[in-house]
Amino acid sequence: MLLLGQGEYELLWGDRSRPGRGRPSGLTRERIVAEAVAIADAEGLHKVSMKHLADRLGSGVMSLYRHVPGKDELVILMYDSLMDGPPDLPDADTWRDVLLHWGRTVIGLFRAHPWAITVGTSARTMGPGEAGWVDHVLGRLGALGLPADLGLMAVLTVDCFALGAARPETGGAGSSAEFFSFLADPAAGARFPHLAAVTTASFASEQLLEDYFEFGLQRVLDGLEQYIDARA
Amino acid sequence: MLLLGQGEYELLWGDRSRPGRGRPSGLTRERIVAEAVAIADAEGLHKVSMKHLADRLGSGVMSLYRHVPGKDELVILMYDSLMDGPPDLPDADTWRDVLLHWGRTVIGLFRAHPWAITVGTSARTMGPGEAGWVDHVLGRLGALGLPADLGLMAVLTVDCFALGAARPETGGAGSSAEFFSFLADPAAGARFPHLAAVTTASFASEQLLEDYFEFGLQRVLDGLEQYIDARA
DNA sequence: GATCGATGCGTATGGGATACGCTTTTCAGC
DNA sequence: GCTGAAAAGCGTATCCCATACGCATCGATC
Structure with missing residues (x-):
């Protein structure tokens, strides 16, 4: 799925629904982002390269660009993915x-x-x-x-x-x-x-x-x- | 002057005195760092490349490495150079x-x-x-x-x-x-x-x-x- | 089964950092 | 003054990276 707007808004909030037509994707943005986070956690953000990431996912480098507009945007998505789901907060009275x-x-x-x-x-x-x-x-x-x-x-x-x-x-x-x-x-x-x-x-x-x-x-x-x- | 230790301590606090021998330097670490800061301020940190910096200074790229161990270290020096001299604080009574x-x-x-x-x-x-x-x-x-x-x-x-x-x-x-x-x-x-x-x-x-x-x-x-x- | 639209990806390009080694320049000691 | 050690300046080559482009492939719809 290609991203039309290049702004962060479109990246984070844009419509990601897929038209029925066309080949379904094996790779997904979610998998890519999750793997990138795993690399960053284990080896540091500077080790997250498109090549390294693609190797880990068993895909070609350029395939990633079908799901993520570029490296910078990937990092933004990685960040937001850390807060997927509600935060783990204990109950409190005040x-x-x-x-x-x-x-x-x-x-x-x-x-x-x-x-x-x-x-x-x-x-x-x-x-x-x-x-x-x-x-x-x-x-x-x-x-x-x-x-x-x-x-x-x-x-x-x-x-x-x-x-x-x-x-x-x-x-x-x-x-x-x-x-x-x-x-x-x-x-x-x-x-x-x-x-x-x-x-x-x-x-x-x-x-x-x-x-x-x-x-x-x-x-x-x-x-x-x-x-x-x-x-x- | 070559830096021996690769730690940040040596970088920031190491002895920078020059032995009498050898060719005196036209480039100085201070000039390099100051120019890098100027680039970062005007064009952003991502535009601070060794090549761009060398061009601005009228020197060869590899000459910079005689004064700074590498790009990462340069950035650290740039940061510290921002606080060269006392901070500008107004007088205060409390x-x-x-x-x-x-x-x-x-x-x-x-x-x-x-x-x-x-x-x-x-x-x-x-x-x-x-x-x-x-x-x-x-x-x-x-x-x-x-x-x-x-x-x-x-x-x-x-x-x-x-x-x-x-x-x-x-x-x-x-x-x-x-x-x-x-x-x-x-x-x-x-x-x-x-x-x-x-x-x-x-x-x-x-x-x-x-x-x-x-x-x-x-x-x-x-x-x-x-x-x-x-x-x- | 033909077609359209999306995916997967190899190749090519342009940039960036930096290891290596040669040349040049200066000064200390003679 | 001369000489050689020591440091500066830097061209070249190497390797890594992001990404534009275009082609091959695949599946769902018609």
């Missing part, structure tokens, strides 16, 4: 807990698929998967009494924070020590006195640095709560 | 205002150099430029009475939010309308009822959606303030 679980789910997604971080920071059009996820949380938040427009702002805020905190390094252990490894050089300590002082102090409370996502998330929720309470 | 300006400065950087967003979400080692910026804010925060370790956590939190909010689309006008354009289709409205309800409501308070960075930043600062006050 909107604050819903947002807490939402934040953890979002960062969990990016930690499981680090290649998606890049896509998330550049996507321009919301796809059906992402729309489904957002719709789902908004439903939960609404049911717990959070006004609609505030709910959207809250979700966007938590989203932004989670996305920004999701740097690949965050996932690994001992990352902060590595991040600040340059301070081992005494000259660097003199060049960056405040930073050196701070990190020396902070290595005592190492926990904080390692868990800065949880720390920040709680702060974000505190801030949202304060704003929403003031509104009520 | 640590809250310092953090507010910090957040705006950081997102301003990413809005001015959208290609840097991708790098920021993947960088693993802090370079001298970034260290200088962080050291600078920490100095300001410390002078206004914020304890050192809390300052670092606060800066990291604001950083994460700014980075996550810095999607390229954020800069443009009318982006939220485009982002939700799929809701124009009545079928989508039925499929995503909560989202449809919310956005219909939200388009009344369009301001909020367009300025969600400012909104979120204030919430983050509220949350940090609450936590820090409770500590004191």
Whole structure:
């Protein structure tokens, strides 16, 4: 099936129904996208080449282009496919807990698929998967009494924070020590006195640095709560 | 000058002094990096190719490799070079205002150099430029009475939010309308009822959606303030 | 069974990164 | 000044990648 519009909207939301005529396809967009995600998860996004992908699928390279307009579009579809189906959110009694679980789910997604971080920071059009996820949380938040427009702002805020905190390094252990490894050089300590002082102090409370996502998330929720309470 | 270690640490922090011997270089790493940044700013990161860059510099392609180990490393250097010199922060009387300006400065950087967003979400080692910026804010925060370790956590939190909010689309006008354009289709409205309800409501308070960075930043600062006050 | 329309895919093209090795240039030490 | 070590500059060749084009193939509809 050929895509007519070249915009992302057409790509993500366009009519994908097949006219009855013509040869039915063995390859499907879904298979292609799923395999590409598998490669990206296992070997990194830079290993997702049309050739490698076609080999895995047992097809010719150019066959892929019957189902996907190009490489860039494939990556966009890969991203949206990660959010196919509702997000796995535990039950909660307060909107604050819903947002807490939402934040953890979002960062969990990016930690499981680090290649998606890049896509998330550049996507321009919301796809059906992402729309489904957002719709789902908004439903939960609404049911717990959070006004609609505030709910959207809250979700966007938590989203932004989670996305920004999701740097690949965050996932690994001992990352902060590595991040600040340059301070081992005494000259660097003199060049960056405040930073050196701070990190020396902070290595005592190492926990904080390692868990800065949880720390920040709680702060974000505190801030949202304060704003929403003031509104009520 | 050839780089021995292939790690980012060596790249960013390694000894770059030149032994007296040998031909002095016309090209310098600084010139190369600066030109690459100029290309990325004007034409996008994907237009920064070794060939294009060499042409601009009036040199041969392979000459670049005498000063930079490879393309990936060049991009890392480009990123860090954006933070060469102290950040431009207005004077402020409270640590809250310092953090507010910090957040705006950081997102301003990413809005001015959208290609840097991708790098920021993947960088693993802090370079001298970034260290200088962080050291600078920490100095300001410390002078206004914020304890050192809390300052670092606060800066990291604001950083994460700014980075996550810095999607390229954020800069443009009318982006939220485009982002939700799929809701124009009545079928989508039925499929995503909560989202449809919310956005219909939200388009009344369009301001909020367009300025969600400012909104979120204030919430983050509220949350940090609450936590820090409770500590004191 | 003829036809139309879609699929599968081989080949060719143009670009990109970079390994290798040769040439050129400079300065340290004589 | 001369000489040679050391570093810079860079042309060539190689390999990988995305993708335009066109042809062969296949199935459902008529």
